[in-house]
């Protein structure tokens with residue numbers, strides 16, 4: 001029983017960052033119809049920026065986190081402006097190939113800049129874990145979870161209660177009609193890609209101090225993000241959030257009760273099951289980003 | 291107020307509208323009639339900047355808007371109520387209206403305009419929090435019209451406002467368009483329902499395969515034997 005609770009707690013905490021990753025990717029797909037192969041690299045980028053600020057420059061931990069996320073937003077905007085905007089009317093194959101190219105280029109740049117040696121980041125949190133009854137969790141994981149949940153809520157508020165968010169939803173629901181309302185579609189696309197990228201960078205920056213940072217760390221994360229998005233239904237905000245938690249639970253319990261070697265396979269097992277039984281995703285019929 | 295000169299619109303290599311010229315004077319009610327695929331919707335999309343004009347010029351209040359972005363054209367005062375209503379289905383009625391005034395910043399006046407529209411269409415007020423996709427066809431059309439008015443346009447383009455509505459609602463819709471014109475907004479309306487459109491309008495153009503084949507006042511075209519045969523079935 002204690003073991004079960006401990007697994008559930010670990011899964012919940014991991015699920016928060018998975019949800020961030022899933023929401024970021026599903027927004028970009030939903031609004032722009034773009035399969036973003038650079039998502040995992042933005043995660044890696046966020047992690048390295050965290051390392052850069054906290055360990056290289058000695059910036060305050062929390063300020064470093066904010067800076068890493070801000071730079072993730074910026075890199076997302078740059079990718080959109082430099083690679084996607086010129087390809088606006090190109091067919092999907094071309095866009096996919098360019099994004100795969102960007103993925104490889106970004107990964108190699110990070111390898112070149114930071115070498116292949118894994119890096120770790122110190123945290124300002126106490127070493128003694130938080131103990132609740134029979135389960136315990138480190139303070140740095142509590143922090144990750146709280147920030148992730150705040151960011152999910154913040155993103156939801158942005159989409160539903162701001163002018164930019166309304167324009168994003170309108171664009172998602174009917175692009176031409178949104179343009180007739182005066183929405184500048186190009187700007188919405190840049191903002192969407194930047195926001196989705198910022199969420200991936202945030203996940204990377206949050207998890208970097210818990211795990212270690214290395215150049216190919218984004219590959220498994222990209223695959224997991226795709227699993228989450230397929231699970232939740234393409235373009236579905238809450239589907240992605242819930243999908244993130246489902247994947248975290250599947251991984252945690254798969255690793256805990258089947259074999260720890262199965263951890264990273266759980267995402268793919270879930271995708272296969274979903275594609276067989278509910279090809280549109282678990283929640284595809286519900287309201288999407290719109 | 292609005293003038294199209296020798297406009298050509300293409301989808302890829304195929305031109306859907308060729309050498310089209312038309313004029314809408316301030317305060318007028320102008321209609322564009324024609325069979326399916328004649329190029330009516332294409333013409334309206336070209337005016338509001340959704341489609342580039344491959345050739346020709348469009349001027350609005352003396353300014354060239356031929357290749358202006360849609361947002362600028364809207365800001366200059368051209369509203370567009372698109373074919374098939376095109377409400378944002380997962381947004382509430384109120385949010386749809388807010389999208390209609392996306393470019394406006396005058397909060398108080400927006401609020402007033404919305405209340406006025408709610409007085410005019412009480413059913414929209416009752417359903418203000420409801421997702422627009424769950425409204426009936428007629429309600430969606432009222433919402434689409436209201437949304438187009440929220441930008442306070444000087445000229446509104448209506449694309450088949452009667453499409454897919456029950457006969458009693460068709461008349462109501464035309465009455466609404468008529469009222470809008472009577473309140474001083476210039477109207478350019480596309481319709482398949484030629485008889486009603488010609489009765490209501492001041493001037494009309496007949497479009498066939500992307501070209502204007504006839505023009506005149508509404509009553510002239512109602513008398514025209516070719517029009518009677520092709521569009522009025524008499």
Ligand SMILES: Nc1ncnc2c1ncn2[C@@H]1O[C@H](COP(=O)(O)OP(=O)(O)OP(=O)(O)O)[C@@H](O)[C@H]1O
Nearest residue numbers: 301306324325326327328329330331332333373482
């Ligand atoms: N997106 C598009 N891509 C290619 N061809 C198109 C497109 N939209 C319209 N067309 C073609 O352009 C021509 C004019 O279409 P348009 O929609 O303007 O006609 P319409 O007069 O509005 O017809 P309807 O009364 O059926 O609405 C048609 O031959 C149509 O097939």
Ligand SMILES: [Mg+2]
Nearest residue numbers: 330331332373
């Ligand atoms: Mg049409």
